Amino acid sequence: MSVTSRAPGTRVDQFFTGAEARFDRWRSLLRGARAWETAANLNRAEKQGLQADVSTSLAELRQWEDFFAYPGPKLLATLNDRVSSHDAAGAARLAQTISAALLTRSYQSDSSEWQPDAQSSLEFAEMVPGQSDGTGTYRPYFEVLVVSPARPAAWPQLSEEFRKLRRPEDKFVYESVFVGNFEDGFLGAVLNGSIEAAIIYEGIPFASSHSSPVLREFLGSHAASLGINDNSAQYGLALARTLKLLRPELDIYLLCDTEAEKLAGDTGTTAIRRIFYQVEEPLELHLSILDGIAERYSTPYFDNLQRYAQRPIGTFHALPVARGKSIFKSNWIRDMGKFYGLNLFLAESSATTGGLDSLLEPTGNIKLAQEKAARAFGADHVFFVTNGTSTSNKIVEQALLAPGDIMLVDRNCHKSHHYGAVLAGALPLYLEAYPLTQYSMYGAVPLRTIKKALLDLKAEGKLDRARLLVLTNCTFDGHIYNAERVMEECLAIKPDLIFLWDEAWFGFARWSPFYRRRTAMGAAAILEHKFNDPAYRRAHEEQMKKLGPNPSEATLLQTRLLADPEKVRLRVYQTNSTHKSMSSLRQGSMILVKDPDYHTVEEQFHEAVFTHASTSPNLQIIASLDVARRQMELEGYELVNRAIQLALDLRREVNTHPLVSKYFHILGADQMIPTEFRESGFVDSLAPGMDWNKAAKSLREDEFALDVTRLTLVCGSAGFDGTQFKNLLAADYDIQLNKTSRNSVLLQTNINNTRSDIAQLIKVLVQISQTIEKSLSDGGKEAQHAFASRVKSLMHDVPDLPNFSSFFESFRQDASSATPEGDVRAAFYGAYHEQQCEHLKLSSPEIDKRLKDGPDLVSANFVIPYPPGFPIMVPGQVINAETIEFMRKLDVKEIHGYTAALGLKLLSPAFLQSAGPARGGAKEAGKNVKRKAAHAG
Numbered sequence: 037m038s039v040t041s042r043a044p045g046t047r048v049d050q051f052f053t054g055a056e057a058r059f060d061r062w063r064s065l066l067r068g069a070r071a072w073e074t075a076a077n078l079n080r081a082e083k084q085g086l087q088a089d090v091s092t093s094l095a096e097l098r099q100w101e102d103f104f105a106y107p108g109p110k111l112l113a114t115l116n117d118r119v120s121s122h123d124a125a126g127a128a129r130l131a132q133t134i135s136a137a138l139l140t141r142s143y144q145s146d147s148s149e150w151q152p153d154a155q156s157s158l159e160f161a162e163m164v165p166g167q168s169d170g171t172g173t174y175r176p177y178f179e180v181l182v183v184s185p186a187r188p189a190a191w192p193q194l195s196e197e198f199r200k201l202r203r204p205e206d207k208f209v210y211e212s213v214f215v216g217n218f219e220d221g222f223l224g225a226v227l228n229g230s231i232e233a234a235i236i237y238e239g240i241p242f243a244s245s246h247s248s249p250v251l252r253e254f255l256g257s258h259a260a261s262l263g264i265n266d267n268s269a270q271y272g273l274a275l276a277r278t279l280k281l282l283r284p285e286l287d288i289y290l291l292c293d294t295e296a297e298k299l300a301g302d303t304g305t306t307a308i309r310r311i312f313y314q315v316e317e318p319l320e321l322h323l324s325i326l327d328g329i330a331e332r333y334s335t336p337y338f339d340n341l342q343r344y345a346q347r348p349i350g351t352f353h354a355l356p357v358a359r360g361k362s363i364f365k366s367n368w369i370r371d372m373g374k375f376y377g378l379n380l381f382l383a384e385s386s387a388t389t390g391g392l393d394s395l396l397e398p399t400g401n402i403k404l405a406q407e408k409a410a411r412a413f414g415a416d417h418v419f420f421v422t423n424g425t426s427t428s429n430k431i432v433e434q435a436l437l438a439p440g441d442i443m444l445v446d447r448n449c450h451k452s453h454h455y456g457a458v459l460a461g462a463l464p465l466y467l468e469a470y471p472l473t474q475y476s477m478y479g480a481v482p483l484r485t486i487k488k489a490l491l492d493l494k495a496e497g498k499l500d501r502a503r504l505l506v507l508t509n510c511t512f513d514g515h516i517y518n519a520e521r522v523m524e525e526c527l528a529i530k531p532d533l534i535f536l537w538d539e540a541w542f543g544f545a546r547w548s549p550f551y552r553r554r555t556a557m558g559a560a561a562i563l564e565h566k567f568n569d570p571a572y573r574r575a576h577e578e579q580m581k582k583l584g585p586n587p588s589e590a591t592l593l594q595t596r597l598l599a600d601p602e603k604v605r606l607r608v609y610q611t612n613s614t615h616k617s618m619s620s621l622r623q624g625s626m627i628l629v630k631d632p633d634y635h636t637v638e639e640q641f642h643e644a645v646f647t648h649a650s651t652s653p654n655l656q657i658i659a660s661l662d663v664a665r666r667q668m669e670l671e672g673y674e675l676v677n678r679a680i681q682l683a684l685d686l687r688r689e690v691n692t693h694p695l696v697s698k699y700f701h702i703l704g705a706d707q708m709i710p711t712e713f714r715e716s717g718f719v720d721s722l723a724p725g726m727d728w729n730k731a732a733k734s735l736r737e738d739e740f741a742l743d744v745t746r747l748t749l750v751c752g753s754a755g756f757d758g759t760q761f762k763n764l765l766a767a768d769y770d771i772q773l774n775k776t777s778r779n780s781v782l783l784q785t786n787i788n789n790t791r792s793d794i795a796q797l798i799k800v801l802v803q804i805s806q807t808i809e810k811s812l813s814d815g816g817k818e819a820q821h822a823f824a825s826r827v828k829s830l831m832h833d834v835p836d837l838p839n840f841s842s843f844f845e846s847f848r849q850d851a852s853s854a855t856p857e858g859d860v861r862a863a864f865y866g867a868y869h870e871q872q873c874e875h876l877k878l879s880s881p882e883i884d885k886r887l888k889d890g891p892d893l894v895s896a897n898f899v900i901p902y903p904p905g906f907p908i909m910v911p912g913q914v915i916n917a918e919t920i921e922f923m924r925k926l927d928v929k930e931i932h933g934y935t936a937a938l939g940l941k942l943l944s945p946a947f948l949q950s951a952g953p954a955r956g957g958a959k960e961a962g963k964n965v966k967r968k969a970a971h972a973g
């Protein structure tokens with residue numbers, strides 16, 4: 037099949053080097069070809085040396101090019117011919133064409149890129165994708181992977197057969213990429229992000245001739261689960277299943293030469309979109325391929341909104357900007373129209389007629405759009421939300437929690453959850469994450485802490501009231517939970533516990549085969565499969581026998597618990613800020629539901645939507661949610677891969693740059709996650725000897741993993757605190773970021789970033805490092821001393837992070853209870869009456885006196901400093917010495933819920949005393965406080 041020989045030592049399974057590395061290889065080949073072309077003055081041996089270099093580069097490149105349609109076998113053969121026939125100028129010219137076409141993707145729309153030279157167009161004109169249908173309409177391009185046992189010599193002819201099926205009315209255009217075995221099928225789907233569909237023939241062999249030792253190791257350790265131990269006749273089916281696990285969005289077609297009808301009835305073929313009996317109906321296959329793409333491409337709401345905008349519509353509803361007439365004709369605000377363009381206003385309406393549907397009660401294209409999103413994200417239901425995940429969280433919490441229910445929640449979670457508890461009247465039981473004191477941030481909540489909280493509730497007879505566990509996955513700083521393990525072990529203790537995974541930052545992860553299993557929906561799919569597996573059932577029974585009837589708490593904490601598949605109700609909710617990691621307009625958010633008991637909460641779920649959603653949702657946000665889903669289903673895999681790749685490049689560059697790394701450092705997994713939570717032995721993605729199989733193992737096994745796209749850049753070692761550095765980047769270098777800590781800033785890469793962004797950031801870090809070097813050398817000993825002490829203060833004199841102390845006794849269900857949940861709502865409303873509150877200045881001696889002698893200082897409200905951005909006080913919380921110390925050391929200006937001039941807002945001792953210690957249940961406690969509060973008011 038190869039037109040050039042392959043470089044035997046080159047591995048093709050370096051998945052993290054990605055598409056960008058492919059471009060680099062082409063650029064390097066081009067450089068070599070140019071050097072050879074311009075080597076007129078060199079002697080023969082030197083020229084031969086340059087020619088040999090080009091030949092080697094090309095042979096190396098061939099390893100990867102087998103998995104891409106462009107430049108394809110013919111152009112590669114031409115290039116190879118030119119190299120071997122000493123045509124340096126011709127080789128350089130063609131290398132230039134190919135590498136530029138790859139970089140700009142012009143080959144997807146420009147037929148001339150498929151021709152070795154402009155003048156020899158005829159032969160190649162027939163094989164180009166052909167973007168236009170003659171009317172100039174753009175036709176998106178994609179590639180189809182064909183895994184065929186046919187002789188490689190026959191592939192060009194077979195490829196040609198596909199091209200002949202093209203029709204002018206096709207909405208999309210594709211090229212085929214032929215490979216010949218299971219392993220190459222796998223590699224093709226991994227390496228080539230333009231692959232949107234795969235045609236797999238029965239009877240393919242297993243092994244590749246490409247060098248892919250890491251892939252082999254991976255496949256070896258997953259052979260049983262992927263079904264590749266079967267006989268060779270089944271490799272096609274096994275590949276279909278494997279590709280579906282890798283990239284669930286791909287459409288897979290199986291071409292069999294035996295009993296197609298039997299296969300179609302096999303429950304093991306659910307991964308396959310359609311089964312054909314060999315290519316008896318090539319046009320049907322072609323149409324099926326296009327139909328599959330059209331299904332993902334269609335955006336019911338956005339499509340209809342575009343149609344709506346083009347219709348002449350008279351508006352007599354309350355939205356003057358709709359149709360834009362008052363804007364474009366205005367003497368004073370027509371610049372607004374010019375800036376945003378006509379379509380924005382044509383696509384505005386407050387009507388739900390005209391096929392626009394209603395977000396609050398969708399029955400038409402919003403419903404369809406949500407159903408498509410559910411399929412794409414692997415959920416049962418999806419709800420679009422136009423007020424951000426702040427609202428999505430409150431909707432889920434109101435829907436699932438009644439007053440008095442216990443909600444186990446990470447204390448460092450987003451404030452919407454705390455407010456969610458206030459609104460629902462639920463009792464938050466705060467869970468502590470492990471601290472990263474040196475960087476003034478928290479990690480995530482260890483599973484042991486969660487299990488212990490559940491077991492304590494059980495011991496207190498309150499487990500039935502523990503209804504919801506809320507965790508942030510991943511955290512702002514990138515700590516990813518092992519969602520599968522958390523749910524499995526929690527369900528072993530409480531089989532009907534509901535999970536809300538706040539994946540505000542992690543929505544994109546669905547499109548990474550590495551991260552998917554760590555998302556709420558990915559983990560739920562794995563667990564669903566496990567709970568239906570008879571082997572799991574047996575393992576659970578054995579574990580029960582081993583544990584005996586009354587296992588101790590210590591034993592349960594130490595044991596990797598298996599849930600009882602007979603009893604579990606796997607009820608999983610996920611919220612994501614689509615606008616934070618996908619192409620949705622700001623505030624676009626989704627709620628994903630995978631809950632077999634959803635019907636039992638459906639009514640209250642709708643009530644919660646009615647409570648929180650605006651009755652005037654923004655149509656453009658809804659449309660962008662629809663479009664964001666389309667994009668991720670069609671190019672999410674490639675885009676997310678690139679974001680990961682860029683993040684790895686940035687990490688490597690900063691941490692190894694001889695100058696930059698003197699002052700700056702990006703924290704690796706080894707610094708963000710304590711060793712005990714990296715059970716697989718994983719150190720960091722940049723550690724020596726790292727490969728993707730080890731990363732995959734870590735993501736499978738470890739309690740926590742780090743999302744590499746969230747990069748904590750330590751700047752304290754360069755003498756900057758986080759806020760200072762953030763402001764410097766914004767003011768002097770036009771670089772924006774949002775989160776900071778005392779000595780770090782958080783950078784992130786997403787699907788929008790390019791290599792130029794990374795290059796720009798590195799350049800800026802080099803400049804800043806040079807400025808530091810210069811000022812240290814110009815300023816002499818004094819400056820160096822001042823710098824060292826500033827660095828020491830930022831990096832070592834860091835305040836301890838205060839843990840949650842406790843709720844004041846009157847907000848506890850029972851002050852003697854061993855579990856710490858509290859009635860945050862009662863405290864919150866207690867503060868509604870000014871006379872029940874007092875203020876104490878942070879520096880006042882009264883605070884120290886009260887800390888020592890009482891009465892307790894009890895917070896009247898949420899106090900949220902930015903950074904770190906989580907409430908260090910919640911209403912009803914007893915303020916202890918650590919919290920005061922932390923507040924006093926805080927050097928940030930933005931502290932929500934705290935006005936320095938007034939001091940800390942506290943519930944007054946008189947009020948607290950009148951409220952008295954709680955007795956007889958949280959609801960009672962709440963009523964007690966409120967009754968007395970009303971009385972006092």
Ligand SMILES: Cc1ncc(COP(=O)(O)O)c(C=O)c1O
Binds near residue numbers: 450625
């Ligand atoms: C973990 C988490 N959840 C929820 C939100 C709120 O999301 P939104 O900004 O979409 O309202 C944020 C915002 O930063 C967040 O960090």
